Amino acid sequence: xxxxxxxxxxxxxxxxxxxxxxxxxxxxxxxxxxxxxxxxxxxxxxxxxxxxxxxxxxxxxxxxxxxxxxxxxxxxxxxxxxxxxxxxxxxxxxxxxxxxxxxxxxxxxxxxxxxxxxxxxxxxxxxxxxxxxxxxxxxxxxxxxxxxxxxxxxxxxxxxxxxxxxxxxxxxxxxxxxxxxxxxxxxxxxxxxxxxxxxxxxxxxxxxxxxxxxxxxxxxxxxxxxxxxxxxxxxxxxxxxxxxxxxxxxxxxxxxxxxxxxxxxxxxxxxxxxxxxxxxxxxxxxxxxxxxxxxxxxxxxxxxxxxxxxxxxxxxxxxxxxxxxxxxxxxxxxxxxxxxxxxxxxxxxxxxxxxxxxxxxxxxxxxxxxxxxxxxxxxxxxxxxxxxxxxxxxxxxxxxxxxxxxxxxxxxxxxxxxxxxxxxxxxxxxxxxxxxxxxxxxxxxxxxxxxxxxxxxxxxxxxxxxxxxxxxxxxxxxxxxxxxxxxxxxxxxxxxxxxxxxxxxxxxxxxxxxxxxxxxxxxxxxxxxxxxxxxxxxxxxxxxxxxxxxxxxxxxxxxxxxxxxxxxxxxxxxxxxxxxxxxxxxxxxxxxxxxxxxxxxxxxxxxxxxxxxxxxxxxxxxxxxxxxxxxxxxxxxxxxxxxxxxxxxxxxxxxxxxxxxxxxxxxxxxxxxxxxxxxxxxxxxxxxxxxxxxxxxxxxxxxxxxxxxxxxxxxxxxxxxxxxxxxxxxxxxxx
Numbered sequence: 001x002x003x004x005x006x007x008x009x010x011x012x013x014x015x016x017x018x019x020x021x022x023x024x025x026x027x028x029x030x031x032x033x034x035x036x037x038x039x040x041x042x043x044x045x046x047x048x049x050x051x052x053x054x055x056x057x058x059x060x061x062x063x064x065x066x067x068x069x070x071x072x073x074x075x076x077x078x079x080x081x082x083x084x085x086x087x088x089x090x091x092x093x094x095x096x097x098x099x100x101x102x103x104x105x106x107x108x109x110x111x112x113x114x115x116x117x118x119x120x121x122x123x124x125x126x127x128x129x130x131x132x133x134x135x136x137x138x139x140x141x142x143x144x145x146x147x148x149x150x151x152x153x154x155x156x157x158x159x160x161x162x163x164x165x166x167x168x169x170x171x172x173x174x175x176x177x178x179x180x181x182x183x184x185x186x187x188x189x190x191x192x193x194x195x196x197x198x199x200x201x202x203x204x205x206x207x208x209x210x211x212x213x214x215x216x217x218x219x220x221x222x223x224x225x226x227x228x229x230x231x232x233x234x235x236x237x238x239x240x241x242x243x244x245x246x247x248x249x250x251x252x253x254x255x256x257x258x259x260x261x262x263x264x265x266x267x268x269x270x271x272x273x274x275x276x277x278x279x280x281x282x283x284x285x286x287x288x289x290x291x292x293x294x295x296x297x298x299x300x301x302x303x304x305x306x307x308x309x310x311x312x313x314x315x316x317x318x319x320x321x322x323x324x325x326x327x328x329x330x331x332x333x334x335x336x337x338x339x340x341x342x343x344x345x346x347x348x349x350x351x352x353x354x355x356x357x358x359x360x361x362x363x364x365x366x367x368x369x370x371x372x373x374x375x376x377x378x379x380x381x382x383x384x385x386x387x388x389x390x391x392x393x394x395x396x397x398x399x400x401x402x403x404x405x406x407x408x409x410x411x412x413x414x415x416x417x418x419x420x421x422x423x424x425x426x427x428x429x430x431x432x433x434x435x436x437x438x439x440x441x442x443x444x445x446x447x448x449x450x451x452x453x454x455x456x457x458x459x460x461x462x463x464x465x466x467x468x469x470x471x472x473x474x475x476x477x478x479x480x481x482x483x484x485x486x487x488x489x490x491x492x493x494x495x496x497x498x499x500x501x502x503x504x505x506x507x508x509x510x511x512x513x514x515x516x517x518x519x520x521x522x523x524x525x526x527x528x529x530x531x532x533x534x535x536x537x538x539x540x541x542x543x544x545x546x547x548x549x550x551x552x553x554x555x556x557x558x559x560x561x562x563x564x565x566x567x568x569x570x571x572x573x574x575x576x577x578x579x580x581x582x583x584x585x586x587x588x589x590x591x592x593x594x595x596x597x598x599x600x601x602x603x604x605x606x607x608x609x610x611x612x613x614x615x616x617x618x619x620x621x622x623x624x625x626x627x628x629x630x631x632x633x634x635x636x637x638x639x640x641x642x643x644x645x646x647x648x649x650x651x652x653x654x655x656x657x658x659x660x661x662x663x664x665x666x667x668x669x670x671x672x673x674x675x676x677x678x679x680x681x682x683x684x685x686x687x688x689x690x691x692x693x694x695x696x697x698x699x700x701x702x703x704x705x706x707x708x709x710x711x712x713x714x715x716x717x718x719x720x721x722x723x724x725x726x727x728x729x730x731x732x733x734x735x
Contacts, residue, residue, distance in 0.1 A: 099125060102169045109718035110162050116151055120163050123147040124170050131179050137231045145237040148172075152244045164249040173255040176242055180235060181264055187231060191271040194278055195229055196294045232295050239302035246309040253313045262310055262319035265303045269329055272300035276336050288339045289387060304333075304344040311351035312396075314564045318594060320352055331360065334367060340387045343374055347389070350397035355598040358404050368407065369414050371398055376419050384428050391423060395435040399442050403568050405600060408446040416443070417456050424462040430471040437463065437477035441570040444484035445577070445600070453485050460485060480571055483545040507634035508551050509535040510575045511561035515591045518613065519561060520673050522589070525623045531634045537669050545574070552578050556633040557585040559626075560605060561613075563592040567601040580604050587629055589613050659733065662690025674729040681716035697734055700727075 103121045107114045126144040130136055148167075152160055167173075184190055242261075246253050256262075275296035282291045293301060307325070310316045320326070326349065333345035349361050350371075361367065375394045378386035385391070398416065401407050416439070423436040440459065443449045453459050463485075466478035507526060511519045523533045534551045552558065558579045566572045577600075579586060588597070588605040593614030597605050611625050612618075662670075667688045671677040677685070700707040708723065717723050 099170055102166070105719050106162070106166050106169075113159060113162055116155065116159065116163060117166055119147060120151050120166055121170065123151070124167065124172055124175070127179070128175055131175065131182075136179065136183065136234065137227050139230075142230070142234055142237065145234060145241055149237060149241045149244065152241070157248065161249065164245050164252050167245055168249075168251050168255055172245070173252060173261070174259045176238060177256070177259040177261055177264060180238060180268075181260075183231065183235060184268070187228070189228060190232060190235060191268055191296065191299065193228060193232075194275060194294060194296055195226075195232070197278060229295075232299070236295055236299050236302065239299055239306065243302050243305045243309070246306055250313055253310050254315060256306075257310060257313065257316040257319060260319075261306070262316055262325070263323045265307050265310075266320070266323040266325045266329055269300060269303045269307070272296050272303065273329070273333065273336075273341075275300055276338055276341055280337055283338055283340075290338065290340050300341070301344065304341070304348065308344065308348045308351075311348050314592075317352060317564075326352055326357060326361070342370065343387055343389060346371060347393065347397045350400040353401060353404060353407075355404065355602075358406065362401075362404075362407055362410070365410050365414060368398075368401065368410050371401070372411070372414050372416050372419060375416075375423070379419065379423050379426060384432065391428075392431050392435050395420070395423065395432070395439050399435070399439045399570075400568070402439065402442045403599070405446065408443050408449055412443060412446075412449045412452055417449075417453055417459065421456060421459050421462055424466070425458070430469070430474050433466060433469070433471075433474045434477045437466065437474070437481050438570055441477060441481035441484055441574075444481060445570075445573060450485055476571075479545050480574060483574060484570075487545070505634065506532040506534045506551075506555055507630065508555035508558045508579075509533065509561065510558055510572065510579065511535070511591075512563060512566040512569050512572050514565055515561055515563060517672060517675075518591065518616065518619075520669055521619060522559075522613070522623060522626070524669075524673065525620075526627070526630075526634075529623075529627050530636050531627075531630065532636050533634070537665060537672075548575055549578060552582060552584060555579075555584055557587060557630060559587050559589050561589045561591050562595070562597050562601065562605060562610070563590075564595045566591075567597070567599060573600060576601065576604050585633065587611070587626070589626070659690040659693060662693070664689050666690065667693065670733065671729075674725075674732075676722075676726055676729060679717060679722050680726075681714075684715050693730065693733070697730060700730075 099121055103117060106117050110117065123144040127141065127148075130138070130141045130144070135141075152163060155163065242256070246256060275294055278294050279290060279297040282293065283289070284291060290297075307320075311320060330345045330349050330352070334342050334349075336342045336345070346367055349367075353361055371394060374386055374389060375391060375398065378384050378389060378391040378394055380386075386394075398411060402411055420436050420439055423432060427433045427436065440453060440463070444453055460482065463478045463482050466474050467482075469475045469478070509519055509523060519535060520537075523535055526533050534555065536548070536551075552575065560566075560576055560579070566576075586605060586608060588608055588610035590610050590612045591614060593612065596602075609629065611622050611629065613622050615622075664686055667690065668677060668685060671680065671685070680688075696707070696711075699710075711717060711726060712720075712723055715726070717726060
């Protein structure tokens with residue numbers, strides 16, 4: 001039997017002794033108190049209890065036999081509790097050591113965040129210890145959750161990312177799932193009991209917060225001694241914590257998905273949705289804003305918010321389908337009495353729409369009309385938020401709905417274009433500008449929409465202004481929208497006449513950023529087989545649209561890396577459609593084994609022969625298949641192979657025939673391939689080239705001590721493990 005099992009058995013025995021003790025004393029005297037209250041008391045009797053025992057013994061209310069039995073059971077419980085605590089502390093010591101190693105590595109990389117990192121780890125450890133001991137309904141647990149909550153909300157975005165990274169490494173998603181699932185199983189009333197029903201009057205309205213996160217996560221009321229109320233408050237705080245940490249962090253969301261949170265929160269939301277009528281009295285008639293929630297109403301809000309964050313990540317969507325979230329939860333919520341919950345549901349649905357279920361969700365124009373009204377009202381407020389939703393996330397939802405070509409037309413018919421232009425003109429930050437541009441870009445794939453955007457007197461002018469933005473993402477999104485609206489056709493007409501078959505020399509890879517590591521491996525293997533390859537190495541769409549266009553025009557064949565995210569990316573669609581427009585040969589490479597191309601992407605790749613790269617362990621055999629399929633297309637002549645292998649565009653400087661001729665881009669690609677790019681200091685990375693790599697290897701032989709010291713400090717590698725990984729990669733490169 002393991003330590004955990006032993007602890008549980010002993011703890012059950014200790015609790016049983018408490019119950020037996022209670023039964024024995026109840027046979028002789030009246031004793032009041034619930035099991036929950038007994039559970040929350042300390043294991044040893046208080047001084048007043050001992051005095052009371054003596055008084056009752058002398059007065060004859062206890063007999064000697066009863067006292068002996070009671071005292072014996074109390075001593076037995078003390079011994080068991082001591083044993084349990086000793087074993088618990090030993091078990092937690094292992095966990096503490098492990099969490100300490102993780103914490104140390106994070107502090108080494110982020111020394112300025114030491115205090116915040118320590119607090120986050122300590123609060124996590126406190127929750128883990130409470131769960132292991134079976135004691136969750138305490139004020140101490142509540143404080144740990146508040147600590148995790150405030151540690152996140154009081155930070156800037158880069159710091160939030162680091163803190164969330166830490167919680168992922170520690171295992172917060174799994175711990176959260178275990179706690180919430182276990183509490184729901186042992187206490188079904190947790191999600192079914194409305195404690196506010198019967199209250200004489202609704203709570204007073206509180207002033208809306210300017211802080212978006214505090215708007216969603218109101219301060220919880222003072223707690224009562226009722227254990228179920230306290231447990232509801234604790235779970236509600238836990239939901240608020242998960243809502244925050246899942247907001248901007250892919251890995252956290254994917255971990256939540258892996259442990260089963262999609263199914264958990266779909267089921268929870270079903271149980272909580274009957275709380276909506278009890279919140280109607282808190283709705284402001286004019287603004288539809290909720291002044292306050294009941295506790296179950298707040299739990300529903302946060303559960304739907306977490307589902308919204310999870311739904312944005314493609315791998316979660318199979319679990320949404322398995323949980324039948326669309327039909328059993330989200331579609332019914334579109335008709336909720338309170339607009340706030342309808343909006344939450346619609347924003348989740350936006351990411352679950354596909355070619356098969358679109359007709360169910362968008363049976364009429366009302367959901368789209370509703371979303372556009374939300375966007376208009378959000379832009380009209382000082383903070384660009386309405387009902388707790390930011391203009392940015394509403395526009396994101398609209399873009400997602402617009403991936404379906406039928407919805408594009410409906411969105412424009414519902415008056416979206418002038419609202420999006422208004423968003424560009426009055427954006428609060430670059431994120432809003434990017435989202436407005438991306439929505440216009442996606443809408444412009446429809447010919448009628450393109451015409452309507454051109455006819456708007458401000459749309460193209462606002463987009464052109466953004467071409468000079470200092471923000472790379474803003475510039476890219478504006479250029480993409482303009483390319484679709486007014487540039488692509490003219491460019492294609494000119495180039496179709498000028499590009500000759502003999503000019504098409506390279507293999508172009510069109511891909512979405514998430515699969516870049518795999519694509520780099522494919523690219524390197526093709527180059528070693530004598531192919532000239534073009535790919536945008538820095539970031540999909542990081543170069544100009546003109547550069548992309550030249551790459552397509554000079555390609556003998558285009559490898560389209562098919563995935564759900566490729567289909568949803570306006571940048572990828574621009575590339576793929578331009579490729580199709582120029583009648584270039586296309587070979588589809590399947591990057592996601594669970595996805596089959598549909599919609600516009602299905603039309604382009606159609607029934608073409610495709611190669612499955614979703615199984616990474618079959619990379620070599622699949623590259624062999626690809627080489628056979630390519631034939632001589634993109635092949636470099638023998639004499640060119642002896643020279644440095646160049647590519648058409650500076651965006652992707654290919655690895656050279658010798659390391660000495662590598663540029664910084666080549667080094668960056670190599671580091672990406674071996675998984676070290678993000679660990680090296682970005683400023684140092686810019687100065688690295690092939691010659692310096694060779695000199696580093698020489699330096700290692702000439703002066704090993706100086707080499708290791710320099711690599712650690714100058715490259716800012718966080719730990720000795722990072723240094724060793726870099727050295728191993730360098731050795732393999734030099735073989």
